[in-house]
Amino acid sequence: MSATEFHTDREEDYRFLHSMLMEKKVHLLFKIHERLKRFEKRRPVPVQQHAASLASQLAEELLYHGWRDEVKELLTLISKPHFKSLLRTHDSVAKRDFEPALLPLPDDAMEEDEESVKIGATIKKDKSTGAIVVARIMRGGSADKSGLIHEGDELKEVNGVSLEHRKPKEILPLLACSEGAVKFKIIPGSTKEEMTSRVTKVFVRALFDYDPTEDPTVPCKDAAVAFKRGDVLQIVGTDDDDTWWQARRLGDGSGRAGLVPSKQLHERRVALQRPRALFKLHNVKPPVFPVPEDVDYRAITGIHIAGLRRSFRLGRKSSRAKKPAQLRRWSSETHGAICPRTYIEVVPYHKEPKDRHRLIVLVGPSGVGVNELKRRLVISEPDRYGVSVPYTTREKRRQESEGLDYHFVSVQAFEELILNHRFVEYGEYRGNYYGSNLDSVQRVMAEGKVCLLDVHPSKIKHVYTSEFKPYVVFVKPPRIEELRLTRRRAKFVCDEDSTQVRMFSEEDFEEMLDQAEMLDSQYGHLFDKVIVNGDVAVAFRELKADVEKLDEPEVQWVPAAWMRSAPTKAWRSCSSLTGWI
Numbered sequence: 001m002s003a004t005e006f007h008t009d010r011e012e013d014y015r016f017l018h019s020m021l022m023e024k025k026v027h028l029l030f031k032i033h034e035r036l037k038r039f040e041k042r043r044p045v046p047v048q049q050h051a052a053s054l055a056s057q058l059a060e061e062l063l064y065h066g067w068r069d070e071v072k073e074l075l076t077l078i079s080k081p082h083f084k085s086l087l088r089t090h091d092s093v094a095k096r097d098f099e100p101a102l103l104p105l106p107d108d109a110m111e112e113d114e115e116s117v118k119i120g121a122t123i124k125k126d127k128s129t130g131a132i133v134v135a136r137i138m139r140g141g142s143a144d145k146s147g148l149i150h151e152g153d154e155l156k157e158v159n160g161v162s163l164e165h166r167k168p169k170e171i172l173p174l175l176a177c178s179e180g181a182v183k184f185k186i187i188p189g190s191t192k193e194e195m196t197s198r199v200t201k202v203f204v205r206a207l208f209d210y211d212p213t214e215d216p217t218v219p220c221k222d223a224a225v226a227f228k229r230g231d232v233l234q235i236v237g238t239d240d241d242d243t244w245w246q247a248r249r250l251g252d253g254s255g256r257a258g259l260v261p262s263k264q265l266h267e268r269r270v271a272l273q274r275p276r277a278l279f280k281l282h283n284v285k286p287p288v289f290p291v292p293e294d295v296d297y298r299a300i301t302g303i304h305i306a307g308l309r310r311s312f313r314l315g316r317k318s319s320r321a322k323k324p325a326q327l328r329r330w331s332s333e334t335h336g337a338i339c340p341r342t343y344i345e346v347v348p349y350h351k352e353p354k355d356r357h358r359l360i361v362l363v364g365p366s367g368v369g370v371n372e373l374k375r376r377l378v379i380s381e382p383d384r385y386g387v388s389v390p391y392t393t394r395e396k397r398r399q400e401s402e403g404l405d406y407h408f409v410s411v412q413a414f415e416e417l418i419l420n421h422r423f424v425e426y427g428e429y430r431g432n433y434y435g436s437n438l439d440s441v442q443r444v445m446a447e448g449k450v451c452l453l454d455v456h457p458s459k460i461k462h463v464y465t466s467e468f469k470p471y472v473v474f475v476k477p478p479r480i481e482e483l484r485l486t487r488r489r490a491k492f493v494c495d496e497d498s499t500q501v502r503m504f505s506e507e508d509f510e511e512m513l514d515q516a517e518m519l520d521s522q523y524g525h526l527f528d529k530v531i532v533n534g535d536v537a538v539a540f541r542e543l544k545a546d547v548e549k550l551d552e553p554e555v556q557w558v559p560a561a562w563m564r565s566a567p568t569k570a571w572r573s574c575s576s577l578t579g580w581i
């Protein structure tokens, strides 16, 4: 090689190197390298493990924040499949839970006589030791029933095959190909005491519906439990998990436990949906005002039924009245307060023969037939059912009797009763007070009768105590077609003085249905029973049978707060019993 050639080569090399180093891509690679080097030293730790669900919740919330350009841009960005995949990858790295797997043990390995029972367990690689450990045992599944495998146990061998250095994914085929009994070699993860203390015996009533098939965030749809508002769930494990609990639904027959959203998780979801709820609330019509009625049921039925007059709920008459000054609400109304409804702790209650009857609270939109049902109950068994006699400050009329139609009291006496919190519900109409008084309710109950009370649901809180143990029945209108059909001949009182009656109009039906929807969405968590009042005879029979059931020795689930002064320690951590009503 000549010197000139050598020189030329060097020249070319130099040019090549120069052009390569000037390449933009190479510069970017250097930058990435430097950045990675810096992060290597800092060892960043993920701040959270649910970035993907957080982003989808954020996207949902952004929908309610107008359509500004920045919002639009952010929404487009977090909705992109690449971005979503990135977050999902981030989450699995954050959890170091790269390959979670449901352990498909054959049923007969654990439970010979229950072939239908599915094994329930998940395994994962322990991030610090690299060992394969049992992550979750589904209560009621084969693994749980065998009593041999527990959460935190380390799996060493399956059928003699060592699991060392194996990934969870590699263990599944080992189980799949095993026939008959499966042998595990296990190192127990916790002591027996620790294990039993993990299984809580807390029962809750769900205050919302949950359908895992519609929940994109549930870790495993098959392992989740669906429930409806009002269902009683036994919380069998919270596993220190603030997102998913394990629970079994009472009465579903399987005894299998599965995942349900934790109180915290549901609260977070409700909080994110709140803008929508608040938006809806602006349309809510004002609720309760006193509207007395003087229908003479004694003349109609031959039985004197004290207190069976127009309820103190705001009638359709009042909500339409264009004279708001005439009607003034006095009691402090907490109607608009919204608290996320999650779960309420409940305990079993067995009614003893010496116990008083539970208070029956009937609620429903105006005109739905609450009074009608009350009246039918009292007439059917006047010695068993009673209604409380309301209080008023107005003058007694000639045909009225003290203590039968009303308790006629002075304004001063009435206001003292208000100050002493003796009213479940009260208000003022044309300069006179009217109210449903706790003493009246207590008197009916002391007579050994079933007291029927008709209040706006926002007032239930005044009787939500162990003394009254209210059983709340929501009387719901049927679909509009059935309303038209069943109320063809029905008349209702349509003026403030209860002197005029008229037929129901299409608008009345629509308003009744709207009100029912609003009551259900705002107070549905308080309802023990929903009765659709289509055919009144059917509704009455259903109501009567339901109320009679409360006297049977069957277990009734009542709020734990009624039966003890303070919530259990175990539950205190996962539920606040205040502020939900």
Ligand SMILES: Nc1ncnc2c1ncn2[C@@H]1O[C@H](COP(=O)(O)OP(=O)(O)OP(=O)(O)O)[C@@H](O)[C@H]1O
Residues within 6 Å of the ligand: 310, 311, 313, 314, 315, 316, 364, 365, 366, 367, 368, 369, 370, 371, 372, 373, 486, 487, 490, 491, 492, 533, 534, 535, 536, 537, 539
């Ligand atoms: N299922 C039904 N079928 C036909 N008519 C009914 C039915 N239920 C109630 N009614 C009639 O509808 C009218 C209104 O019923 P009711 O007075 O019981 O309503 P309400 O819910 O108590 O209303 P308010 O809150 O205004 O007092 C009455 O004439 C009653 O007889």
